[in-house]
Amino acid sequence: MSYTVSQLLTQDITFQPLEIKGWVRGFRSNRFIALNDGSTINNIQCVVDFENTDDATLKRITTGAAVHIKGELVESQGKGQTVEIQVTSIEILGDSDPEEYPIQPKKHTLEFLRENAHLRTRTNTFSAIMRLRSTLSFAVHKYFNDNGFYYMHTPIITASDAEGAGETFRVSSLDAKNPPLDDHGNIDYKKDFFGKETNLTVSGQLEAETFAMSLGKVYTFGPTFRAENSNTSRHLSEFWMIEPEVAFMDLAGNMDLAEDFMKSVLSYILEHNREDLEFLEQRLLDEDKTKPQAERSEMSLIDKIKFVVDNNFKRVSYTEAIDILKNSKPNKKKKFKYIIEEWGADLQSEHERFLVEKHFKCPVILFDYPADIKAFYMRLNEDGKTVRAMDILFPGIGEMVGGSQREERLDVLKEKMKALDISEEELWWYLDLRKYGTAVHSGFGLGFERLVMFATGMGNIRDVIPYPRTPQNADF
Ligand code: 4AD
Ligand code: MG
Numbered sequence: 384m385s386y387t388v389s390q391l392l393t394q395d396i397t398f399q400p401l402e403i404k405g406w407v408r409g410f411r412s413n414r415f416i417a418l419n420d421g422s423t424i425n426n427i428q429c430v431v432d433f434e435n436t437d438d439a440t441l442k443r444i445t446t447g448a449a450v451h452i453k454g455e456l457v458e459s460q461g462k463g464q465t466v467e468i469q470v471t472s473i474e475i476l477g478d479s480d481p482e483e484y485p486i487q488p489k490k491h492t493l494e495f496l497r498e499n500a501h502l503r504t505r506t507n508t509f510s511a512i513m514r515l516r517s518t519l520s521f522a523v524h525k526y527f528n529d530n531g532f533y534y535m536h537t538p539i540i541t542a543s544d545a546e547g548a549g550e551t552f553r554v555s556s557l558d559a560k561n562p563p564l565d566d567h568g569n570i571d572y573k574k575d576f577f578g579k580e581t582n583l584t585v586s587g588q589l590e591a592e593t594f595a596m597s598l599g600k601v602y603t604f605g606p607t608f609r610a611e612n613s614n615t616s617r618h619l620s621e622f623w624m625i626e627p628e629v630a631f632m633d634l635a636g637n638m639d640l641a642e643d644f645m646k647s648v649l650s651y652i653l654e655h656n657r658e659d660l661e662f663l664e665q666r667l668l669d670e671d672k673t674k675p676q677a678e679r680s681e682m683s684l685i686d687k688i689k690f691v692v693d694n695n696f697k698r699v700s701y702t703e704a705i706d707i708l709k710n711s712k713p714n715k716k717k718k719f720k721y722i723i724e725e726w727g728a729d730l731q732s733e734h735e736r737f738l739v740e741k742h743f744k745c746p747v748i749l750f751d752y753p754a755d756i757k758a759f760y761m762r763l764n765e766d767g768k769t770v771r772a773m774d775i776l777f778p779g780i781g782e783m784v785g786g787s788q789r790e791e792r793l794d795v796l797k798e799k800m801k802a803l804d805i806s807e808e809e810l811w812w813y814l815d816l817r818k819y820g821t822a823v824h825s826g827f828g829l830g831f832e833r834l835v836m837f838a839t840g841m842g843n844i845r846d847v848i849p850y851p852r853t854p855q856n857a858d859f
Contacts, residue, residue, distance in 0.1 A: 389422035391456060391466065399455050403427070403468065404476070406505065407448045409488045413441055416470075418452065424507055424662045428459065428467040440473060446488055447479030447505070493846055500850055500859050508666060511659035512839050512847055515652060519835060522651035523604055523625055526644055532600040532627060537587030539606065542580065543813075545589045547759050547805055551582035552610045552620075583608035586828055587626050589760070589813055592789060595628035595824050596816050602627040604831070612854050616843040617732075617781060619832060621852035628826035634762075634771040634788040637825040638748050641775055641784055642696050645746075645834070650692045652838055653685070660685055660838075667840045684840040687778070691837075696746040696775065699738075702726065704749055707742060708734050729756045732781045739776045746783075747776045759799050761787040773827070780837050786827020793817035 385402045405420030413433050417426035429452055433441060444450070451474040459467040485499050486506060496503040503509040527534065544551050554576050565571040587603040594601040607624045627640065652660065664684035671679040682690065699707075708723050713733065721731045730749075739747050752772040754763060761770035775784035790796045796817055800807060807814060835847040845851040850859040 387422035388418065388420050388425065388427045391427055391468075392423060392425055400453060400471070401456055401468070402451070402453050403429075404449070404451045407444055407446055407450060407479075409446060410444045416444060416450070416452075418450070418468075419505075419510075421504070421510055424511055424658050428461070428464050429454065429470050429473075430467055431470045431473060436473065440475065443475045443478055444473070445479050445481040445484075447481070447484040447486065448475055449477035449479075450474065451476050493843065497845055497851075504849075507662060509846075511662050512835070512841065513849065514659050515656050515663075515839055516835050516847065518652050518656050519648055519838060520604070520831070522648040523831075525651070526647045527602045527627065530600070532602050533594070533598050535587075535591060535594045535598075535601045535603050537584065537590040537603045537605060537626075539584055540576065540581050541584045541590075542582070543589060543809060544582065545584070545586040547803060548585070550609045550611045551585055552608050554581040554583060585609055586624065588628065588826060588828065589810075591626055591628040591826060592816060592824065593812070595630045595826065596820070596822065599631075600627070600629045614854055616845075617833065617836075619844055619848065619851055619853060622844075622848070623831035625829045625831055626826060628824065630822055630824045632788075632825045633823055634750060634773060634825060637786055637788060637827055638696075638698060638750070638773055641773075641786065641827050641829070642748070645775075645783075645829075646692045648834070649688050649838065653688060653692070660688070663839050663841075687840075688838065691746060691777075694745055696748050697743045698748045698750065699743075701749055701752045701769070704730070704734075704738060707738065711737065711742065713737050713741065727753045727755065735774075735776045735781045739778045739781075744778070746778070749774045749776065757787070759803050759805055760789050760796070762790045763795055763799070771825075775827075775829075777833070777837055779840075780833050782830075783833050783837070784827050784829045786825065788823065788825040791817060791821045791823055793821065 385404065388403065388405060391401070391403065403418065403420070405418045408417040408419045408426050410416050414431050416429040416431060418429050419426045431444070452468060452470055453472045454468040454470040456466050457469050459465055461467070486502050491506065496506065496509065504513050524534065540554050562570040584607055586607055587605060591601055591603050603626045605623065606621055608621050609618070610620065611618065627644070629636070629640065632640070667680065667684055705723060705726055712718055719733055721733065723734065739745070750771070750773040751764060751769045754761070754768055754770045757770050757772045761772050763770055771788035773784070773786050774782050777783040790799065793814065796814065797807065800810070832844050832847050836844060839847060841847050845853065
């Protein structure tokens with residue numbers, strides 16, 4: 384029977400005899416293999432009977448080599464582990480030249496590992512991050528499934544720009560005078576999405592609204608694409624977004640849903656990924672030791688997650704936030720780079736970070752933004768100048784969620800689209816929802832990588848997605 388390292392280390396049954404396959408993390412004294420198969424942060428020690436193992440095989444036990452071990456699980460005589468495998472036979476499945484193998488048993492920089500993204504998940508840090516990412520995605524589906532939502536697959540190729548922000552990657556645009564030609568001189572429609580102008584989706588929201596208005600409670604969870612040229616530690620050109628959409632739910636209900644959802648998925652990892660969290664927490668503590676006191680974090684990773692799970696998010700209107708910001712400075716010596724002078728200004732990330740990290744010191748839900756700085760589909764308030772929008776800001780991250788109650792009144796929506804020059808012909812199907820059985824409805828979008836950043840304590844979004852897509856970067 385074949386087992387994973389994780390099974391062997393967590394079961395108290397003794398498996399005899401057993402088989403295990405994995406990669407050598409380290410090999411010392413020609414006798415002890417630290418074996419990992421990706422199932423846990425912990426290696427299992429395999430004790431090789433070197434007297435009965437031929438030299439040729441011993442030479443091939445190198446860091447990175449894939450091995451198939453048969454043996455017995457026994458109580459360990461050494462320190463640091465309770466059980467170990469007494470090896471009865473070892474087969475080298477795949478050699479790894481120790482001179483060339485880039486992942487050495489030492490600490491590598493995150494930059495170096497990004498350049499070796501295809502191998503970085505063999506390190507403790509990245510295997511922990513990717514296991515957490517996997518558990519979190521499962522927790523997302525579990526939460527919605529447990530709460531009566533239907534999972535919807537929204538299209539990746541689309542003709543609409545859901546956010547109306549012009550940040551779409553083009554799939555195609557047919558230039559009638561110069562169509563792309565194939566080798567035979569015929570028009571190559573494949574290069575051009577069969578002649579229709581299309582782009583990669585920036586959000587599944589508009590399509591999710593159509594399903595909410597028929598199935599009630601739905602969500603999407605898929606890749607979305609943004610052509611904004613932002614080279615920051617929090618932006619990707621391709622990221623995964625979770626977007627629930629619910630009929631008959633207003634903005635207050637939307638806030639309740641978002642808060643409950645985030646608490647639920649975070650408590651799920653506290654329960655199911657403890658070892659990985661503890662490892663990443665220690666990594667951050669070690670990193671902190673190299674920093675001056677003032678820059679060290681006040682709370683450990685696990686305490687930060689628990690804090691979010693156990694405390695209410697602070698709900699603050701945009702207008703209240705502006706008043707706070709007008710009367711504040713990020714610290715005694717410094718002013719904000721961008722000074723908010725009047726109501727209506729868009730908040731920059733320095734303001735958002737100030738509100739959550741210095742002022743409220745907890746996640747904040749900002750709501751009722753000025754209509755002029757938000758997307759066309761948001762519900763206009765009775766004051767005629769604000770919309771029922773909400774952004775959820777997180778310490779260390781900034782904006783985690785963007786959502787709103789949607790404009791359900793046909794005439795108001797049409798007027799807004801006209802003012803923003805958004806074509807009614809293109810969104811005829813979206814307007815139909817307001818013609819036939821319109822109703823209050825709301826939803827939000829959560830950037831999955833930003834949630835993974837919070838859950839792992841990683842400071843750069845490139846380190847929480849398998850193969851980051853950023854401007855100029857699409858190698859792997
Ligand atoms: O605020 P955004 O643009 O909202 C929407 O797309 C709405 N249609 C969502 C909805 O209501 N269904 O994006 C939502 C979230 C942001 O709060 C942020 O967490 C994340 O998506 N996000 C990004 N994450 C990584 N890289 C980027 N370039 C991102 N842009 C947005
Ligand atoms: Mg936003």
